[in-house]
Amino acid sequence: MPAPHSPEFRERAVALARLGDKPIVTLAKELGISRSCPRNRPAQSDADEEGGTSGRLTTAEKTELAELRRENKQPAPENEILKRAAACFARENVLQK
Structure with a gap:
């Protein structure tokens, strides 16, 4: 299992993924993370902000x-x-x- 990234790194990755300037595959390669991370992390961030009211844990x-x-x-x-x-x-x- 890879080492967890810092909260600041995660926030920056979410912000870059939400911008949509680059394809997710390119963004993941540049950040050195898996392709699923830029896809899943923004949705998880939204769920955390909403307190789970969106149906996600x-x-x-x-x-x-x-x-x-x-x-x-x-x-x-x-x-x-x-x-x-x-x-x-x-x-x-x-x-x-």
Whole structure:
């Protein structure tokens, strides 16, 4: 994964993409970024400014969603261990009677 650019660099790239003086491919090559960045970044910037009212997730919401998904994956192995432990204890209770 490439190193993240500074907020100033991103703002400048968005401004240049919005000007539309150069094709996006040329602009991306000059800035040394991927072609999708000048296409996606202005829309993401708009979503951040509008607070997510445009139907797109803001950067903060995307970060939170990624964190929640990461946390959501963690309980699955823990639940599996608890299920096995419960089954083991249940077997012991049945055998004792």
